[in-house]
Amino acid sequence: MLRKDRHHRRQHLWPHRCGCVTIKVDASHQMIITLTTDFGLSDPFVGIMKGVILGITPSVQLVDITHDIRSYDILEAAFLIETTYGYFPEGTVHIVVVDPGVGSARRPIAAVSHGHRFVGPDNGVLSAILENEAYHIENNSFFLKHVSRTFHGRDVFAPVxxxxxxxxxxxxxxxxxxxxxxxxxxxxxxxxxxxxxxxxRVDKFGNVITNLRRTDLGSEFTIRVAGLPITRLCASFSQADPGQLFAVEGSTGYIEIALNQGSAADQLRVARGAEIEVETVSANH
Amino acid sequence: MLRKDRHHRRQHLWPHRCGCVTIKVDASHQMIITLTTDFGLSDPFVGIMKGVILGITPSVQLVDITHDIRSYDILEAAFLIETTYGYFPEGTVHIVVVDPGVGSARRPIAAVSHGHRFVGPDNGVLSAILENEAYHIENNSFFLKHVSRTFHGRDVFAPVxxxxxxxxxxxxxxxxxxxxxxxxxxxxxxxxxxxxxxxxRVDKFGNVITNLRRTDLGSEFTIRVAGLPITRLCASFSQADPGQLFAVEGSTGYIEIALNQGSAADQLRVARGAEIEVETVSANH
Amino acid sequence: MLRKDRHHRRQHLWPHRCGCVTIKVDASHQMIITLTTDFGLSDPFVGIMKGVILGITPSVQLVDITHDIRSYDILEAAFLIETTYGYFPEGTVHIVVVDPGVGSARRPIAAVSHGHRFVGPDNGVLSAILENEAYHIENNSFFLKHVSRTFHGRDVFAPVxxxxxxxxxxxxxxxxxxxxxxxxxxxxxxxxxxxxxxxxRVDKFGNVITNLRRTDLGSEFTIRVAGLPITRLCASFSQADPGQLFAVEGSTGYIEIALNQGSAADQLRVARGAEIEVETVSANH
Incomplete structure (x- = not known):
């Protein structure tokens, strides 16, 4: 998905006398950890997790995916990390914590998928990336010394x-x-x-992200959302006329219902979970 | 509280002969990329852009300016990047993406100004910094392999x-x-x-940022905003009495209308674009 | 605009005989600076502070604690940094700026506590960490050249x-x-x-963080908040029945009033500063 050319940090040498030394700083050791949670940014939860991580691996690149997952919304996190992780280099470690069961018997797990590593609670947040390589995180030598029963993001997932x-x-x-x-x-x-x-999902612009793919629509289609028919497929947002609802293949690869420079979700008054009906006319009719 | 084991960045040596070597890691190669968008932080858009960037240049410093630009508000982005970029070291690369025309014929451009580099759509977001050195970004060997028509922040601007x-x-x-x-x-x-x-612009504290400069006000002035007269210029926010509206030279160099520990914008009920009238009394009257 | 002196990451060499060189990059020089402010993320204030910092020390790790402190709420910042800094490695520099008195006679100060360094205005934001080692920041060779009277986060605290x-x-x-x-x-x-x-404080999930400790509750207790009695202490959020208010020792070590997967603050309609009454029954009754 990404070009794999990497930047090796340049080093300049001034050899004295004999002594020609080539040094390679392996830039791939600039590891990346991403964070996806429902913790918000108003509390210090995310900052604390980063402090814990940096105490263990000081030179890591920390990247926030989002911390605005709706509280306890496991499926939203599962969807977001699925559509995001592939844009990071292989080897990235992804922390995904939406954890209403923190402190209960639910297990902390780690998973490997397509060369990426994931840690999070075993409650479905990793649904979309779990293939077959998963581990029950039990080795508490990788945890903080005191593990609370209310904040495993800090005590378990960040240090792991x-x-x-x-x-x-x-x-x-x-x-x-x-x-x-x-x-x-x-x-x-x-x-x-x-x-x-x-x-x-509805994104920040009010685009309504559906679970439909381009191939579901065929050559002619009528999408019905909240009673309104949508028959036009645009290649880009700006191709549509102002005020006209249209379908577009969004950046996640899913079909989105959109409005040029407006909020389709507001106009349709739909939110996550709303039903969408599509009638297709196959090409050979 | 934390385990103190630390990661020492590994270096591999291939010494030839005897070698007395001085090594300089050029810290100026810790490049900086800033991001200014209207993408918000609830969606993974910004995190995805960072993943793409880190796949290309793993050790870059990534700094968010803001992602809370009003959707499609090109001029707000233009104003913010103008008042911000100069506080970064020369050589910084600034990504500015407010892009209602994504996927249309609008060009992606790069610009150089005062030793800084900028990338963004050719729609005016770079208005305030564009001088004369600008380039049409055409070389798609620097893009992601698949370029969508809905998310050039990810497919074009981040990798470039x-x-x-x-x-x-x-x-x-x-x-x-x-x-x-x-x-x-x-x-x-x-x-x-x-x-x-x-x-x-109105800032988070409710300070009303105008396009006036200190020199516009002269020695005596009456500013009228929403019918209310303001005649006092304070040097700092705390110099004013509580409840009193006053003018102050803000941190951007523009005159702001402010209220000590209160929101001038709420009291005046003004927003971006509101008109401000100033009557000045020149010193020699 | 910025002083251009740069930090070159130190490297120590131990040459053994001819041609065998061991290099240690001292990873502890990946310093960390945290930022806690009431600046929000919609304005470029925080990004500007980071630009100033990176002009001075390009390879520092920058971590946001939060920028959503209520405007001018000095005590909220004091509480947050107290419960956060200990999760960072010793040597971390913490910037805490809630600064209604910016530009007045209030002093900028630096403090050392438990091996951490803190900078902020002398207005109480450092209340909870100030022990006895504090300094009045006067040496303006560490400030930006032009110091405004409205944004010392940028002009004083970030560069210092x-x-x-x-x-x-x-x-x-x-x-x-x-x-x-x-x-x-x-x-x-x-x-x-x-x-x-x-x-x-009330956190993002609606948990009501009190200033009580576990030891304040004894073996049996009745907490009264907004007239409602709470008698149950749970070890984790998920231990409680849905809809039942309970007390829990939160991740900060303070007692919190919580609701399993719901907002206790909304149900109780309490906010910061609300009074909480506890009646305890000591064990020997």
Whole structure:
């Protein structure tokens, strides 16, 4: 997905006498840790997690994906990390913490997928990336010394991610497991030429992200959202006329309902979970 | 409280013969990329851009200016980057993306000004910094392989900024252009002793940032905003009495209308674009 | 605009005989600066401060604690930095700027506590960490050249923090002082078996953080908030039944009033400063 050319930090040498030395700083050791939570930015939760990480691996690159996941909304986090992680270099460690069950028996887990590492609670936040390599994080030598029952982002996931970024193999974190929890993202239902989809998310601009793909729409289609018919597919937001609702293949690869320089969600009054009906006319009709 | 084991960045040596070596890590190669967008922080857009950048230049310093530009508000972005970039070291790469025309024929451009580099759409977001050195970004070897028509922040501007931060000269991005779009920031109109200005922005504290300068006010003045007269110029916010509206030379160098520990904008009920009338009494009257 | 002296990451060499060179990049020189302000993220204030810092110390790790302190709320900042700084490695420099008196006679100060360094206005924001080592920041060779009277975060605190992170001892900043301002955080009042506490803060989830400690509650207790009695202490959020208010020892070590997957603050309609009454039954009754 990304070009893999990497920047090796340049070093200049001034050799004295004999002595020609080539030095390579392995820039791939500038590890990246991303953070995706429902913690918000008004409290110090995220800053505290970063402090813990930097105490373990001082030169890591820390990147916030978002901390505005709706409180306790596991599926929203699962969807966001799925559509995001692939834009980071392989080897990145992703912390995903939406954790209403913190302090209960729910397990902390680590997973490996497509060369990326993930840590989070075993409650479905990693649903979309869990393939088959997952581990129950049990080795508390990688935790903070005191583990609370209310903030495992700080006490478990941040330090574990720091250690993984430092080079600790995920296999050292605990035993491999196969019974991890997966909540599949809702899939569209097809009945003949009719498809029923759902709204996965509304973005900041009011674009309504559906779980439909371009191929679901065929050559001609009518999408019905909140009773309103949408029949136009645009290639870009600005291709549409002002005030006209249209469909567009969004940047996540899903079909979005949009309004040129306006909020489709406000106009349609839909939110996540709303139903979307599509009637398609196949090309050979 | 924290385990103190630390990660020492590994270096690999290939010494030839005897070697007494002095090594200089050129710290100026810690390049900086800033990001200014209307993407908000609730969606993963900004995190994704950072992932793309770090895939190209892993050790860059990433700094968010703001992502809370009002959706599609090109002039707000133009104003913010103008008042901000000069506080960064020369050589910094600034990404400015407010891009209602993404996917249309509008060009992606790069500009050089006062030793800083800027990338963004050619729609006026770079109005305030564009001088004469600008380039049409055409060289798609610096883009992501698949370029969508809905998210050039990710597909074009982030990777181009990453490559520029790595050392690619802006001249390699595409041909020089001279017909870039500039929307000048609104300037005050002077008619004798009367000046009509405008509100450029309201900040988080409710301070009303105008497009007036200290020199516009002369030695005595009456500013009228929303019908209310303001005649006092304070040197600092705390110099004013509680509840009293006053003018102050703000940190951007523009005159602001403020209220000590209160929101002038709320009290005056003004927002960006509101008109401000100034009557000055010149010193020799 | 900025002083251009730069920090070159130190490297130590131990040459063994001819041609065998061991290099240690001292990773502890990846210094950390944290930022806690009431500046919000919609304006470029925080980004500008980071630009100033990076002009002085390019390879520092910058971490936002929060910028959503309520405007001018000195005690909120004091509380947040107290509960946060200890999760960062020793040597971290913490900038804390809630500064209604900017530009007045209030002093800029630096403090050292438990191996951490702090800079901020002498107005109480450092109340909770000030012990006895504090300095009046007077040495303007560490300031920006032009110091405004409206934005010392940019002109004084950011550059001073940058220089301290680079290795300037806090003792060089100015004379030691002993008359710094401290506003003690409100302490619970005990009258026999009755304790009157207060709400320190409401977090993003609606958890009501009090100034009570676990030991204040004894073995049996009734907490009264807004007239409602709370008698249950849970070890974790998920231990409680839905809809039931309960007490929990929060991640800061203070007792919080919470609601499993709901907002206790909304249900109780309490905000910071609200009174909390506790009646305890001591174990030997």
């Amino acid at each position: 991610a720091g250690h993984v970024a430092r080079g600790i193999p995920v296999q050292s974190l605990g035993p491999r497991i196969f019974d991890f929890i997966r909540h599949p993202l809702p899939k569209p239902c097809r009945e003949g030429a009719r498809i029923v989809g759902t709204v996965l | 900024a990453g490559h520029v931060a790595r050392g690619i000269p802006v001249q390699s991005l595409g041909p020089r252009i001279f017909d870039f779009i500039r929307h000048p920031l609104p300037k005050p109109c002077r008619e004798g002793a009367r000046i009509v200005g405008t509100v450029l | 923090a940058g220089h301290v992170a680079r290795g300037i001892p806090v003792q060089s900043l100015g004379p030691r002082i002993f008359d710094f301002i401290r506003h003690p955080l409100p302490k619970p009042c005990r009258e026999g078996a009755r304790i009157v506490g207060t709400v320190l």
